[in-house]
Amino acid sequence: MSSTSTSARSGAPIHDHDHDHAADTEPVELAWRQADDDVFVATSRGEFAGFVTVDDTAHVVHDSHSRRIGSYPSLAAARQALVDATRPPSRSRERLRRRILARRR
Template sequence: MSSTADSARSGAPTHDQNTTATAAELAWSQADHDVYVATSRGEFAGFVTVDDAAHVVHDRHSRRIGSYPNLAAARQALVDATRPPSRGRERLHRRILSRRR
């Protein structure tokens, strides 16, 4: 299948996706016609597989994060999963846990 057909099927842009970086410094490479691999600072960060109409995201330990309707949403899910938690979110989490005790 051509890269244009892959791009149209996945909802991805038709330009070369091998050097696209996200806001979280993820670099994407297309490993196969249905597999996209992400790296962060040269380290493996996760991957997306295309399965019919779904884009399934896995983290760097190959744990499934979720299934998304298009490649852009799948990539964003991996960005969100690799982003360190904010201090505000950490404080909220600690506050919630302290209430449970």
Template sequence: MSSTDTSARSGAPIHDRDPAADTEPAELAWRQADEDVFVATSRGEFAGFVTVDDTAHVVHDRHSRRIGCYPSLAAARQALVDATRPPSRSRERLHRRILSRRR
């Protein structure tokens, strides 16, 4: 089926998806939007931004939620990369174990 085929029920286009695209972390592409704003995209989608305020670099995710404040632009960018990386299975298991102990 090609990406231009349509669904028989809805008439909406059906897009072929690459399953590997969802499992591999995408690299962030950075653009300077203003003198004090840097914007990141991942696979063409908005991923977050960094604002620079005197000595602080404040990172926000794709929903504009604040991730943290960092002393350098490099540290701020890495924080967004870490925040957008899907969790590993071992980390998920650890998280579930911690939550089960709290019950």
């Protein structure tokens, strides 16, 4: 069954919410391009997702807002860090975060 089907009664769309939530757990697909000798740029679904700069000692990762995520010893580790940073939070992790924040009030 697709994520949206049509009701036989009204012709209105019916959303299959179980399928919609599956997108939250799917791995983020990033396309990489080398912009310069020391810069690699990532896009996700055609949108800018971040970049990695390379110097003599490290691979520095920045997100789509140019905020530094971290420094890594290899390009592969840097790329994975950007994938992890762009992955949507899981529902259980989000619930846990809200519970922790509620206790602090």
